[in-house]
Amino acid sequence: MLILKKKDIIQYVTLNEVLIPIIEEAFISLSKGKTVMPPIMRIDIEKYHGESDVKAAYVEGLDSFAIKIASGFFDNPKLGLPSSNGLMVLLDSETGVIKSVLLDEGYLTDTRTAIAGAIASKYLSNQDSNTVGIIGAGIQARLQLKAILLVRKINKINIWARDQVKATQFVDSLKDLKIEINISQSCKDLASVSDIIITTTPSKKPLLEFDWIKKGTHITAMGSDAEQKNELHPNIIKLCDTYVPDSQHQTTILGELNHAIKENLISPNDKFNDLGSIIIDPSLGRKNKEDITICDLTGTGVQDTAIARYTYNICKKNNLGIKI
Amino acid sequence: MLILKKKDIIQYVTLNEVLIPIIEEAFISLSKGKTVMPPIMRIDIEKYHGESDVKAAYVEGLDSFAIKIASGFFDNPKLGLPSSNGLMVLLDSETGVIKSVLLDEGYLTDTRTAIAGAIASKYLSNQDSNTVGIIGAGIQARLQLKAILLVRKINKINIWARDQVKATQFVDSLKDLKIEINISQSCKDLASVSDIIITTTPSKKPLLEFDWIKKGTHITAMGSDAEQKNELHPNIIKLCDTYVPDSQHQTTILGELNHAIKENLISPNDKFNDLGSIIIDPSLGRKNKEDITICDLTGTGVQDTAIARYTYNICKKNNLGIKI
Numbered sequence: 059m060l061i062l063k064k065k066d067i068i069q070y071v072t073l074n075e076v077l078i079p080i081i082e083e084a085f086i087s088l089s090k091g092k093t094v095m096p097p098i099m100r101i102d103i104e105k106y107h108g109e110s111d112v113k114a115a116y117v118e119g120l121d122s123f124a125i126k127i128a129s130g131f132f133d134n135p136k137l138g139l140p141s142s143n144g145l146m147v148l149l150d151s152e153t154g155v156i157k158s159v160l161l162d163e164g165y166l167t168d169t170r171t172a173i174a175g176a177i178a179s180k181y182l183s184n185q186d187s188n189t190v191g192i193i194g195a196g197i198q199a200r201l202q203l204k205a206i207l208l209v210r211k212i213n214k215i216n217i218w219a220r221d222q223v224k225a226t227q228f229v230d231s232l233k234d235l236k237i238e239i240n241i242s243q244s245c246k247d248l249a250s251v252s253d254i255i256i257t258t259t260p261s262k263k264p265l266l267e268f269d270w271i272k273k274g275t276h277i278t279a280m281g282s283d284a285e286q287k288n289e290l291h292p293n294i295i296k297l298c299d300t301y302v303p304d305s306q307h308q309t310t311i312l313g314e315l316n317h318a319i320k321e322n323l324i325s326p327n328d329k330f331n332d333l334g335s336i337i338i339d340p341s342l343g344r345k346n347k348e349d350i351t352i353c354d355l356t357g358t359g360v361q362d363t364a365i366a367r368y369t370y371n372i373c374k375k376n377n378l379g380i381k382i
Numbered sequence: 383m384l385i386l387k388k389k390d391i392i393q394y395v396t397l398n399e400v401l402i403p404i405i406e407e408a409f410i411s412l413s414k415g416k417t418v419m420p421p422i423m424r425i426d427i428e429k430y431h432g433e434s435d436v437k438a439a440y441v442e443g444l445d446s447f448a449i450k451i452a453s454g455f456f457d458n459p460k461l462g463l464p465s466s467n468g469l470m471v472l473l474d475s476e477t478g479v480i481k482s483v484l485l486d487e488g489y490l491t492d493t494r495t496a497i498a499g500a501i502a503s504k505y506l507s508n509q510d511s512n513t514v515g516i517i518g519a520g521i522q523a524r525l526q527l528k529a530i531l532l533v534r535k536i537n538k539i540n541i542w543a544r545d546q547v548k549a550t551q552f553v554d555s556l557k558d559l560k561i562e563i564n565i566s567q568s569c570k571d572l573a574s575v576s577d578i579i580i581t582t583t584p585s586k587k588p589l590l591e592f593d594w595i596k597k598g599t600h601i602t603a604m605g606s607d608a609e610q611k612n613e614l615h616p617n618i619i620k621l622c623d624t625y626v627p628d629s630q631h632q633t634t635i636l637g638e639l640n641h642a643i644k645e646n647l648i649s650p651n652d653k654f655n656d657l658g659s660i661i662i663d664p665s666l667g668r669k670n671k672e673d674i675t676i677c678d679l680t681g682t683g684v685q686d687t688a689i690a691r692y693t694y695n696i697c698k699k700n701n702l703g704i705k706i
Binding site for chain 2: 094103139154
């Protein structure tokens with residue numbers, strides 16, 4: 059059994075193009091129904107403004123599967139601690155024997171989430187999209203930005219965040235990218251000048267209205283991963299040309315789709331092509347340049363299994379970690 | 383962060399009376415509603431006859447909580463491996479920081495399950511019960527037997543197992559107890575001579591009928607922890623004097639109660655006093671010597687949190703484990 063620490067993992071697993079086909083494969087398996095992916099388990103600790111989620115997925119034919127704990131404790135920064143934390147456990151599919159505990163402190167979750175964003179834009183945005191608008195200024199905002207550069211030639215970045223100080227810090231921290239960066243005064247302003255919009259906030263109220271969205275825009279909404287979270291006005295889901303969930307089972311409960319169903323804008327019986335099916339057949343996604351496309355990402359266990367397996371294999375090959 | 387291996391844990395955590403009040407406290411918290419205990423997560427890997435369950439519980443006021451992975455891969459013995467496996471993760475309740483990974487390989491689950499059995503008999507069986515019938519011959523059968531000796535003066539043990547060879551091996555392995563042990567020819571025979579009956583099998587068909595049960599018997603049914611498992615004829619739940627679930631929410635889905643509800647013998651709206659409420663007020667349990675009482679154990683996350691916290695504290699105090 060191999061214990062891998064974050065310091066081991068970051069040596070070999072970084073946010074780069076190598077991970078794209080690995081996470082694409084995961085979405086394909088999910089779409090083909092070749093997975094056992096139970097509903098997310100969630101432990102809410104309201105008193106401390108914290109939550110721990112457990113996700114897991116077995117993919118048919120793979121010799122191992124992951125069970126992941128990801129925690130968000132939102133008062134931690136006041137204590138000088140990061141909000142996110144967690145680990146992944148890799149189990150042998152045939153015997154249940156534990157092959158590895160990956161003490162990644164949430165790093166692998168952040169990484170596979172960013173890669174999913176890159177995949178969404180790769181398949182759904184117009185190929186010539188060159189401006190991106192990022193709503194939010196947290197860790198995932200930064201990673202989504204880095205990830206989109208893997209798939210689109212971006213020459214202008216627009217940022218909006220509720221907290222102006224954080225927005226400014228975020229811009230300062232991105233200077234090494236040597237890409238023009240502007241702080242938008244509102245989400246409406248941001249939408250008016252962005253080909254791709256990525257929402258990465260924990261907002262409980264919609265930040266974007268349908269009327270603000272330019273023709274041809276692709277939006278990846280990845281902030282909502284809980285019942286009450288909501289970044290897009292539910293109308294957008296109804297009026298857009300193509301809506302794509304990572305897992306419709308999950309977005310119905312946790313994603314933007316949840317709110318559109320609750321407001322009777324979408325029937326709970328409507329079936330949408332998921333991200334995996336678009337990867338298999340991109341013609342199911344964007345039909346023409348003017349389309350407005352939405353990808354609703356809640357984060358899936360198959361992504362965790364994919365990145366945990368990759369990390370274990372590459373670290374083992376390089377003799378990293380503590381054997382127990 | 384402390385990594386604890388099974389060899390560390392077994393030095394300080396053994397099946398003894400010290401654990402009884404610790405697990406009792408857990409049931410009390412659950413009964414009082416002072417816990418956040420999400421539904422069990424389950425990953426079934428049918429191809430390999432395996433399953434991994436995840437259980438978790440936060441108990442209000444405690445500074446840490448556990449998330450547990452427990453696997454059962456039932457073809458493992460053919461490969462020379464134990465069926466059970468798993469680990470527990472202990473998290474800080476205030477920050478989500480991981481305090482410990484307990485690589486117990488299922489040992490703590492086995493132990494807290496046995497202690498729950500002892501607690502059930504302590505509160506529900508007649509004080510002068512001195513014969514116990516064990517149905518099943520696996521690890522948990524052995525542990526339930528050891529556990530009951532902590533709470534009742536047993537002078538005769540009856541065993542029944544489907545596999546006669548295993549039953550004989552089981553009896554041989556118990557010779558050091560210096561208690562009379564008999565192999566029963568049937569579950570009916572066993573029931574006719576046992577004051578307390580403990581069922582510890584993965585049976586999918588009832589093994590005990592109501593008519594076979596002596597007046598005054600207490601039964602702890604702990605084999606059923608999945609929808610299709612069933613050890614007691616559903617009639618027993620209806621006709622017994624007192625039915626006690628560990629968690630009615632769980633036994634409705636996974637326990638013996640599940641089958642009684644499915645056969646319309648019990649209304650899904652009926653409310654039963656759970657084990658925690660019986661510990662708080664034993665008069666809610668057995669009313670007189672002739673009563674037939676049933677305790678339906680599916681295994682709860684609060685037991686895991688209780689034993690993980692105890693194990694972490696005692697191992698840390700004794701400088702065991704690997705600090706990471």
